[in-house]
Amino acid sequence: MSTYKVFVSTGIHEFGEMTNSIYLTLIDSNDQSSDRTLVNKTFLSSFETEISFDICVKDDFGDIVQVKLEKEKHLVNVQWFCENIKVKAPSGKCFEFPCYLWIADDEVIIREGTARLPQDDPEWLKKQRREELESTQKIFRWSEGIPGYPMCLEGEVPPEVRFDADKSSSFKWNSVKAAVDAVVLMLENCIHPLKDLADFEKILEDFEKILEDFKIDNNLRSVRQYWSKDYMFGYQFLNGCNPVMIRKCVELPDNFPVTHEMVEGFLKRGVTLQEELKAGNIYIADYKILDGVPTSSSQLYLAAPICLLYKNRLDKTVPIAIQLSQNPGEKSPIFVPSDNEYDWMLAKMWVKSADFIVHQLVTHLLKTHLISEVFEMAMYRKLSAVHPVYKLLKPHVRFTIAINSDAREKLISKDGVFSKISSIEVAGMDKLMQSAMKTLTYESLCFPEAIKARGMEDLPKYYYRDDGMKIWETINCFVSAVVKIYYDSDEAVQNDTEIQEFFKDVSFGMNNSDKFQKPLKTREDLSEYLTVVIFTASAQHSAVNFGQFDWYACIPNGPSTMRKPPPEQKGQVDMKYIMESLPNLECSSLVFGTVWDLTRFQKKELFLGMYPEMCFTEQPVKEAIENFQINLHEVTNSIKSRNEGLTTKYSYLSPNKIPNSVAI
Template identity: 25%
Template sequence: MVDYSVTVHTGYLAGGSTINKINIKLVGTDGESDHEWLKPWKGALTFLRGQSSHFNVSCPTSLGKLLLIELDKQNLLKVTEDAWFASKVEVKSPEGDTYNFPIYRWISDNEVHQFREGTALRVFDDTHHLGRFSRQQELKQREEDYRWHVYAEGIPHCIKTEDPLSLPREVRFSFTKKTEFDFTASAGMAALGLKGLTDSVEPWTRIDDIGQVFLLRRTPISEYTQEHWKEDAFFGYQYLNGVNPIMIQRCKVLPGNFPVTEDKIFLHGHCKLTDEMQKGNIYLSSGGEALVTILKRSLSEITYTSLCMPDDIAERGVEDVPNYYYRDDGLKLWDAVYKFVEGILGHYYKSDAEVQQDTELQKWTSDIFEHGFLSQANTGIPQSLTTVPEMVKFVTMAIFTGSGQHSAVNTGQYDYGGWMPNTPVSLQLPPPTTKGTTSEATMLQTLPDVNTTAQGMAVMWLLSKQSSDFVPLGQYPEEHFSEEVPCKMIQNFQGELEVLSAAIKVRNKGLEVPYKYMDPKEVENSVTI
């Protein structure tokens, strides 16, 4: 007989413990173990959240190289059924090898679930028939769990689901995030309700009265916004470092319907619009319309270049615009992510031919092109990947968009929108088209009413608030990589992000309005809202 040392880790998530019966089977290249009950020698504490428990699994002979494990959870003594969040299983073989099986799944039924050994394998490396079968089953399950849905014609497809509860539990909001989200929303609306703001459909009668809502939630930048929102310099600053830092671009040719003439821009005829445009001193920023229209228009304007920050900065001609901290920090963050991705993927893909023959990689790429960009070739989005550098750039774009770029356009919403007159959530009248015809009275008639203001500010606060289970970029609580080289690269990536974060913090100490949205310590690992 030979013994395998098995360590089962239960994740540290609320409700992740189980008192049910846990069974395991080890499957290797030379055989498999019996379907064995992991006897709870610590009683109810054996599979308590955050707990690690050790077991021995005995086999007549060695199983060879371990490929996968099978786990199932059975109701013990007919007690109440529960859900168990297993994080990982480690197995030490009699030959002294350690195998890691990442799980990070909720197991709430009585079915047998297979989990593959954690060593990364490209599809053409998975040569054992059991490994291939397990891989195919996992892909099949993912296709059932995550299906595309057409919400409206002409906009990117979304996930098909009736409600959040129909999604796999591990991709829903965590209990912590949901509880905080619900509490923040209800507490904010309750506070506004007590002041009689959420039920009032009356217009504002004075700008200063809007402070009744604003006083409930403040940040240093939102206070600065309240003080400086009327200033032209601050208005322009927000196009560089506010929540729309990707709209501004150098103007080389005036739009055909451009309504502004030289006499409206320059005093006393000292400068000419055409001369300043040739010098590269004129910049434009575009606006938007109703939601679905905005989404359709946005998709028509998105290109692969616009999603890759170095290319986007060059395309918009803003390489040398001063005080553009979004650009400065974003390019450094992009470079850090690119270097990390290049290292990881370069470790596994040694040639362009290997990229081309990875059918799963190609399917993932074509899926994004088809459903994310509606097969529009003019976007420049790759339909397939043919070289290692192409793959590195594409993966960098995906990571950067879901982390740094999302932080840049989301996290500052309350900072710049908390003081409603600076960023109205709606307008009751069209914006003025004639210079000099506005007054505080017409402005108040145009701004949203009291109720809409209160609700809009509550939503912006909710969207901007950081959850207590926030995971910053570069941190990976789920240990999917166990190999030495990738783990070392992760450590190096984390070190680079630490250096960048420290540099941003030092820079911000000297700024009247600090820019923190690309600070790796403030950037979430991925979109979680």
């Protein structure tokens, strides 16, 4: 007989103790099993994290390739968290079994931690992999969800992807959030309505002092002081919440009849508008996607504006013309900076209000949250837990299904927050999402290609682009290194049935599969595809999520809705009209509290490059992860150095502030 030493760990998890009996069985490479061994009937109190015991087997027992855990049900069936299992053979060889699962079922089989492609497994393990995936697909079932949206999970969120205790507790208000509650309460119970923009200014000034006491970094002061300036308005197209709307304009749209005479006074190089267009100094933000989107009420309004911007001699990008509809004419004047102060201010507010809607529903919800859920669903459905790509992606889809389930219930439902704070409700959201899905392609998710497609390669002070390219290249370098460890040739990619099925399932989940049918034929193809998955879930989400409080807490800077229609002629607007157009107190307070909540990191946030759940056991991958962390640290330092010279800092793509996954 031979004796194997077994170490079972739960880590430190609330409710991780075991009240049900757990039995463990070793399975070797010849499909032989040890006797079923009781781990511990009263396994692990909240103060214990590891237990060890011996298992005796026959001398001809081979390498340990699997561990089977069986949970015996009692009157109360309690889930149990297993972090990892290590088995030490008499020869001294150690076998690792990363788990990181809440065990709810009667039986769970865990593969030895070495990542393996399906074609490299013996037949009996291939069969088991297929059975594992068939079982998982019964849990993670596709649902059409909302027509026109990407597909999503059908039914309740499975235990293995629900929030853990730490994440759940992070949603509870902390002391800083209590301060937000106080401000919101003050707003909601304010006796007098907001009469002037200075009222918004006073609220922000008071709250800024609270943030200083808690030493929370933000750009609130810069936004509060300079939001009405043209240069700050233009800056936000580059480095605000929605830095993906601006594109180079080489030819004016037919429905935007801006003439040289209209903007001549704002073109500081002494050349014509046409010459500035040819020189690449003119940019445009067009919100035609909002044209025809129904509003939720006859008392709320929505526009589909077009904004022309100019890169001046100081390399600042400033607005020079705004049209508040897609239909030019007498009732849709083109506003310019030399117009009446209030006309120009309101025109910019209308652009920012449109930007708020598109940002929240398209740039943020669709292109990070919902897309990442498709990736997560396909990963669980088509990749075995022992597949290297499963191990690679798992940290980057953490909690995404769970947070999206909450979003569908609390944010974009009929009575959800977005219906309360914006000009559109479910019907409008659906129409907007359907339009956005028609333009969604695989290429649009590739950061370098997306930048190039908008002609934004050279515009100065575009920190979103500069930092994003560094992050993209760093992730791609890491992913490429991992891919080469497991795929020794392009043929290995083509022969990997699981990765090919994963790719097809993503296309299916996107509801427009023809736009995601880029064949995975080479290791380079696979590396780029996985970079898209990780970048979208980490960096892109961070770029469009964590600036919301900075830019939207100042309500006039990004009105979530407008209560008066767009002006149809110039010279009719005053401050009273502007205040009556902006969101009221109730709406403003809800926006204020919501964007604060959506931009907080959780207590134990896992940032890009942090992998406390080490699913990989092979040394080459661990070295690749270490190099990844070193490279990310260098990017963090370069961004920190750059920001030291900026009044309005750009930190949303600093790796030390990029969570691993879409989880808020």
